[in-house]
Amino acid sequence: MKDKAANISFSSGISRRSFLKSCTLAATALGLSEAMIPKLIEAAESAQRPTVIWLHFQECTGCTETLLRGSHPDIGRLILDIISLDYHETIMVPSGHQAEKSLHDSVAKNKGKFILVVEGAIPTADNGNYCKIAGRTAIDILEDIGPQAAAIIAIGTCASFGGIQAAHPNPTGAKGVQEIISGVPILNLPGCPPNPVTFLGTVLHFLTFKRLPNTDKLGRPLFAYGRRIHDHCERRAHFDEGRFAEEFGDFGHKNGYCLYKVGCKGPETFSNCPAARFNDVDVWPVSVGHGCIGCTEPNFWDSMTPFYERLPQVSIPGTGIVTDADSAGKKILGVAAAGAAIHAAVGIGKSVIKKG
């Protein structure tokens, strides 16, 4: 038991059947062929168990909760089984000085070899004073530990892009990991929260192939973020056919029509939600009647609100008017039309005067 993540508060150990099931699930999420599953299992069973240090900054712990307390306990436990989680504030037994000691010991021992997982954004305004752990600011801790890691996994939208904390006017100057650390491979797993399968897939990929999975231009693994929600949505046929819910609870909504007109952001969002789904009962927001809110995208919140409108609002400078793009456009066009009318009237007036 000693090396089996002794710091962790609940014992792991899952049945062989659950173990194989979870590995297969991860292989499917990764898009690997059946032939690769034994390799994945072999890697998961091997004794290498990479050291993982998990740092929490400006966050709600939702990503951790989803991983550990969802109805996928096996996935959470499997992760704890195949990695050596040396530091994780939510679930570790030690506290205070002991906790700090295990962090520093582990960093010193595994320098250049451990995986750093960051959950939460990093406040940078006012010297980073808005988030402190053990007397040090988040940015200080990250700048110290980050460069010593073999790779960094930014879990959740906050650690990836700043998330809700970075919403306008971003009083704490919240930023994602990639805006602060360079020189270490960084993988973004945005989502509020990301699917546990995505994290498990990433870890198994790392164990099997000894490197992080391929990513898109935003550093998100293609196996989970390579496709748009909209292109895999079960309501897509209704979209193409022009069958929409006009408001919640109406005929279209009750009949499972497309949620585009009530603000679904599926057309702009990359994630595996429609394929991987959540909670063991195969649900995801759109399947239960709520549009996608676009939580895996950069500038989530500012660019995705209002959630029940298609596009963000426009504020017309100098007027205090905040409205949707079309009303703003119509107002400006109205001003232009009035201008043209005045211009034409002046012209006609002048020619009348000249003739007179």
Place this chain on the structure above:
Amino acid sequence: MNYEKTKVWGILLRLYHWSLVLSIIALVVTGFYINTPWTNTTLEGSVSFPMATMRYWHFLAGYLFTAAILIRIFLLFFGNRQERIWDFLPITSRNIKSLTTTLGYYSYISDEHDNRPGHNVLAGMSYLLTIVAAVFQLIAGFYLLFPEAATWQGVGNAIFGSQQEARFVHHLLMWYFILFGFVHVYIVIWNEMKSPEGLISSMINGLKFKS
């Protein structure tokens, strides 16, 4: 009166102009539909595909729009004298004078008309701005059309940040084109009435009259 005809616009430029007009009208109509599909059927099992069709026409018109803009950019450098960018950039004293004359003329301050064969500099500048807007519009469009293609993803993310922000800019730029279309048509008609030189027909047959 004795009118003298001069050849001003080449065939490519005229083709560009009307392709742009046609594509913008189609793009605005289908664009509005994509944003707020105003039809809504509850008929299941029908095969009318209104959204799929509107998007199809939007992309078709998008390619026409793109072709037109590429032709115009080519002509900015390799077109005839009136079509080239140097003819209306306010960098020569002749062109700066055109700008002030035109501003005075349009605001009824003076009756002096800039009698040049090509664009007056104010018009030329607004067309340049429109071409720049069009380039951003088509980059946003292709980024939305091919969200998974690495090249468009790289370009689009660098310029707009994300799909949603590109979509927002795409929508706002639509209003720029509507506004431009309105002002453009008004000023052309206004000019045609004040100093008839065949401005409108010149876009069809390429000829202007000297007055």
